[in-house]
Amino acid sequence: MAVAEESHFGRAAARLGMAQPPLSQRIRRLERELGVRLFERTSRQVTITEAGRLLLAEARELLGRSESFLAAARRVRDGETGLLRAALPPDISGETVAALLADFRHRHAGMELELHELSTAQQLVRLAAHELDVGIVHHPCDVSGLDLGPVLRRELGVLLPPGAAAAGLREVPLGALAPYDLVLFPRADAPALHDDLLTTCARGGWTPAAVRHGRGASFVRGLVLSGGAVALCPRDTQPEGAGGDNGDPDVVWRPFTGAPPAWRQSAAWPKGRGDAAVQAFAEAATHALRATAGAVPDAPTRPLHLRPASEFWL
Known part of the structure; x- marks a missing residue:
């Protein structure tokens, strides 16, 4: 595209931020791969061939799709679009669920949310297997391998x-x-x-x-x-x-x-996997629990871990 638009290898190379010889070599390799001659070269000028003109529109479309693909990949990487697999415990009220969903949609309108109703034990199993991206769990529980939001x-x-x-x-x-x-x-x-x-x-x-x-x-x-x-x-x-x-x-x-x-609850997700979408869900859940469920920040007096033995046997 650059050589066709500039009709000059030197100017095209400068536009692409590269030296002229590697650009000439790339054009030759492309011609060999396509099996057609794209440019007529003389010592004074470069002229696009009929085959080159026919393929130029396709090349522009290809590059446009490539840029769109890379932009989409960056959005997925940054948590701006895609699918988020999340879970809530059964004891969350309907008002809290509605407030959480509204807040999350406001924060991440392009994200598809797959929401499950799961107990803490079920969430821990799925988080460990990376079958769940984020959840709201009850403490105390085994939080090894997890990052946590504020405990409420x-x-x-x-x-x-x-x-x-x-x-x-x-x-x-x-x-x-x-x-x-x-x-x-x-x-x-x-x-x-x-x-x-x-x-x-x-x-x-x-x-x-x-x-x-x-x-x-x-x-x-x-x-x-x-x-x-x-x-x-x-x-x-x-x-x-x-x-x-x-x-x-x-x-x-x-x-x-x-x-x-x-009850003490917080958002939880696999350690090191808290992208922008996970953070947005954790913040939406924290806000919803505080606004609709009267939850308040909690400073636990003991580590949030699963005790090895129970004081009660039922």
């Missing part, structure tokens, strides 16, 4: 049947729940967190006689309505109107007294 704390309250004596309190001490079983997510979803919550309950004076496992909001609500169990959940995930004042009159949510049990 979501304090838990208790979901009670309306006839419970503790439902009449503004704040509930853990010891007041002694008559009730505990509804909790399956231990396999987040083993260290499961044990950590039971430890916190025991230190607060409540060791449930039994732990019933449940994930879905309707199933958990049904176990609470049975009258024999209560559930731990943050305020933002309680059923609409829980508290008996309006909305759902059948369940009551109350905060705990003192230092309540809490």
